[in-house]
Amino acid sequence: MTFTTRVLKPFLALYGLGLLGVLSLVPLMEATIEQASRLPGAPALSRTEFALLLLGQPALLLFAAVALGVALAEKAGLTCLILRRLRGQASGPATGGWRSTLLLAFAVASMVAAADLVLRRIFPEAFAVVPRLDEVTLEGRFLGLLYGGITEELMLRFGLMTLLVWAGLRLTRGRARPIVVWIAIVIAAIGFAAGHLGAVAGMGQMDNQILIARTLGLNTVAGLLFGWLYASRSLEHAMLAHAASHATFWIATPLLAWLGQAVAG
Template identity: 35%
Template sequence: MSDPTQVLVRGPHCKLALWLGAASSLAALALFPYVIALTPARFATLPLPLWAVVSAQVAQAGVLCWLLAWLGLYLGSRYGLDAPWLRAWVYQQPMPARQGRWMLATLLGVVTGVAVIGIDLMRPHPTPHVVDAVGHAWRGALASLYGGIVEEIECRLLLVSLLVWLLAWTRRQQTRPWMFVAAIVLAALLFGAGHLPTAFATGMAHTPFAIGRIILLNAMVGLACGGLFWKFGLEHAMLAHFSADLVLHVAAPLAMGLT
């Protein structure tokens, strides 16, 4: 039998997906100051003007996330994997009867971000050098929108929903709690692996230990967001991810004043 905690969602998905796609476009635009500062060499030899590259990437992110969001909603809503508060707002429906756990999501994101920093500081670091901490912080704050919106659409709304759907398909659409847990863990590991290209671009060593560290540290955030997505909806996962990124990309640079 199905997991008793899931809530079957019936209704359209396209308009909600469009709103998520539009939010993804804005988040992609907000990411560029951070990416340009992080990998300046990548933008030094562009074949097109910067504005053209940014416009194309922003449009691409919006369209892609619209499609991915629709697919995630279509596959996951039958198993209670949805964005209930955004759905109620977009379609002008009554808000969910269950109470949101917004403080829990924020706190879990902050704690996860602090844990990631604490674990990362246990390894030997090269001698740090002073940087523009304020500049890094404001760019990091803008980049946090990308993590909270785009990455949650891709890695929670789509990946977790798709994996649960596939596992349920093997059991004739019957779900068990272990299916959600397995989907959350696998999506978190894939989320962690998705950070490797950027890490390599910034000069990270290609050793097994370094690769495993990047995957596992980012997977910690993915696990927290995945659990919140399962139990409370996409909005809670987005808030937790945004809160974790604020700790990692804003609070930490300001506190240390160092890379």
């Protein structure tokens, strides 16, 4: 197999796909720059420099993650259908199970949305300036589907989780694979959750312990699902579940809120 087939084509395809998510940041750039410039210790940069930083950082992280995934995914025993297809390999059983992936995503995301609403009812002051999960602009919805569903999965699962599984298997000489995989799933899920603290900081809420715990806890739960899907099915299943989770938030949150009001009333 040539270098072009084995490395270059899969890398360019997956990196290009991830860049769609990075570009989905552009419509929200003005608001993001405004938030970032107000953060304590924010550097004195022009708006152009801020924009380049906000786009350049995820683009570089994506570059490294895709490179790691292309190099190590198969060695770690993990599946990416795009990678296999571009290398001319059989996709295997990972091409099925899409319906159950969607059902799992709907169930977990609905539980996350319900937990968020319960926390808002118990701690209303902690969520006073925090928009609900369905209070998302059109630009924000594209961001959730593209950056969340594609770019974050390439970074956290295809990059970080793949590296952790590969390194763990090397250290244990291939023994105790289930333990190694689950450790990688948990670490990647925690990293995924921690990445959402930037939004908390942007709202000036880093002293809000309830909001921080909610952000870490609920996103870790979702991250565990995405990591398990990558490990047991394929990266594309994790991507589908991530994107479907955002769509579920937008649909299920108002329905659950209405149901809660009806029960309480």
